[in-house]
Amino acid sequence: MERSETGGTGSPGGAAGGLPVSRRVANLSYILRQNARRFGGEIGFVWGDDTWTWSEMERRVDAMAAALRARGVSKGDRILVQSKNCNQMFESMFATFRVGAVWVPTNYRQTPDEVAYLATASGARALICHAAFPDHAAAVRAAAPAIDIAISIGPSDFAEDYDAIVARHLGETGPLADVEYDDPCWFFFTSGTTGRPKAAVLTHGQMAFIVTNHLCDLMPGTTSADASLVVAPLSHGAGVNQLVLAARGAKSILMPGERLDVEEAWRLVETWRVTNIFTVPTIVKILTEHPAVDTYDHSSLKVVIYAGAPMYREDQKYALAKLGKVMVQYFGLGEVTGCITVLPQALHEAEDGPGVKVGTCGFERTGMQLTIQDAAGNELPAGASGDICVTGPGVFAGYYNNPEANAKSFRNGWFVTGDIGYVDAEGFLYITGRASDMYISGGSNVYPREIEELLLTHPTVKEVAIIGIPHPKWGEVGLAVVIAAEGETLSEAALAAHLDGKLARYKLPARYVFLDEMPKTGYGKIAKKLVRETLEAKGLLGTEPARA
Missing domain, CATH: 3.30.300.30 (ANL, C-terminal domain)
Known part of the structure; x- marks a missing residue:
């Protein structure tokens, strides 16, 4: 999307109106520095038998940021990250933000050729790749010769080990890169409607709103006493969720392996008194239908957030019967960072009956507005089905280097989601289909x-x-x-x-x-x-x- 030089939208609020031109915002990695100051000795991250305090993570991120700067990484450079969940991947997000670069995580299950395409499409300058993926590293380097910096998470033959680099730079500190509202921080790859992945540009200012909005609408009251179990890849929605939790000093607990061990998941919930889980309907179903749900104490759970796909009503009712009223649904796309609607715990009922809204994905998120439009962009009345369109601070800045996709996805300032649905008289959204074949x-x-x-x-x-x-x-x-x-x-x-x-x-x-x-x-x-x-x-x- 094009923006004016003042960072505004062409209204009188720019420099001509006597207001400052700069739209400087806090660098998102400041979240980690705040936690190191306030909760330095408290555990912030858990993976298997290993734990890291907020202060330890801050020092490690400072070290990696120093290493990236020493290698010439600067503001706006893209860093491609091919990794399964691990503490280094979580740290890489903050280190990337800290130097003003752009975090470009992949879905680690993708093939080497698929990841190589992401490297070229993003214009990546650097690669952080887990040692388990040497073929991916080779494919990326072959497809993107502009990548002159490579770091391996774990010992490998293709690059120096991440932890060795951290150890060498430990104790080095530096300033957080100055950033403005529209400076990109994350390329969130999403295929849209036409197959080849596109890089949705998420910015420091937009993501600050997303963090605040998630805390407001999905998990109000979150504090450093909370704990979240990570059961999905940190490259996408789970990564956003963990960034949100970090903003309140809440700890994150990784599954010890890359496959979902349901019994281990419930054991971790009991051991760490987990209060928050972010997942998808498929995983909710798997977790609640396993016998271990009745073996381990999960009374600590406050919020089980599910998104990414519709949930069958019978599965929803079963999960509610097992877990109680802890379910929270949201509807959103990567381009809007999950920030369109919410169906909170209070509106999840285990039984059908009068007043129960079956099939809805909830109402508008705070600060966001949605409309149902016809193909010409006219707003349709309640009950009429059409394009689901949204606007607000949660909407991304546009697709990177893809003006054609931007032209198709924005209409009169509205982001056209590609989904079809209607709203009822109370503003609850119902999705009835997809404009694409996805x-x-x-x-x-x-x-x-x-x-x-x-x-x-x-x-x-x-x-x-x-x-x-x-x-x-x-x-x-x-x-x-x-x-x-x-x-x-x-x-x-x-x-x-x-x-x-x-x-x-x-x-x-x-x-x-x-x-x-x-x-x-x-x-x-x-x-x-x-x-x-x-x-x-x-x-x-x-x-x-x-x-x-």
Whole structure:
């Protein structure tokens, strides 16, 4: 999005109005420095048997920031981070902010080629890569020769170890980089509606609002006495949640391994008297249906935040029966940093009845405004379905280096989310569909076009269409409808082998259906709506593998 030189929107409040031009804000890494001063000896981070106090983390972040400056990293440089959850990844966020650079975390489950694309799309200058991902580091360096700085989390052959660097610079301090409201701090990769990931630019000023808003609407009353269990990758929503908790000095507890061990999760809840969990509906279902939920004491829980996908009502009711009224839902996208609506604990009911709003994702967040619009940007009345659009300080600054996507995503100052829905007379939002073909599997967005294009590179594939279908565990999974080239025969095994290693596993189709002809519109275009209707008519949308 374009902004005026004064940082404003062209109103009389700029320099011409006698107000200062600068829109300087606090550097987000100041959160850590505040905690070191106020809660220095208190534990701020837990991972397995290891703990770090706020003062220890502050010293480590100062050391890494000094190392980055010594290597020439400066304000505005992008630092790509490929890592599973660990204390170093959490620290890297603050160290990046501290020098005024931009944190560019990846989904660590992505393939080397996918991460290499993120490196080039972000214009990254430096790479911090976990030692477990040497192939990713090699792919990134090959695709992005401009990256002249590499750091390995753990000993590796491709770069110097993060902890060794910290140890060498321990005791060094420096100023926090001066930042203004619109200075970027985080590239939050999101694919939007067209497959290839786009970097949503999150800024210091916007994220300060997000931190405040989350504390206000999702977890009011949070203090340094609180503790949060991290059960999702810190690269996305969980990272935002931990930044928010850090703003109040609340400790974060990592799972000891990268896979979800449900019994260990509930043991940690009991041991650390966990009050806060951020997750997705799929994980809520897994956590509450496991016998360990009845074995360990979880009475400390105050807030279980779930987002990222719709939650089936029966799953919601079951979780409420197990955990009590601790559930908080929010609706938002990476571009709005999860800040559109909230459904707080008080409005979560374990039983249906008069006055219970089933299916809503809540009401507008503090300081945010949403409208339902038609394609021309006209606001629609309550009950009418249309584009869900939002404005407010939580909206990102735009997509990095992508004016075409920005033009499509903003309309008259409103961010067009790509979701379809309506609001009732009381302002509660109901999502009824998606403007795109995107579906959500296990809390992760999946965009069919990327997968379809890869399948079309198979020599015997003529046409393909992928749709999301319901799945009892993952929410949705992909179903690929495939047409073979003339005289060719296809198999699920051949297509699965063709995709193996080219995509993250959550993107891989769970089922394949082979048809003789692809459903199309009168204009000859493949229409997902017609594809879905055809499969339904043939009885092929069930959960069992099927073939036409």
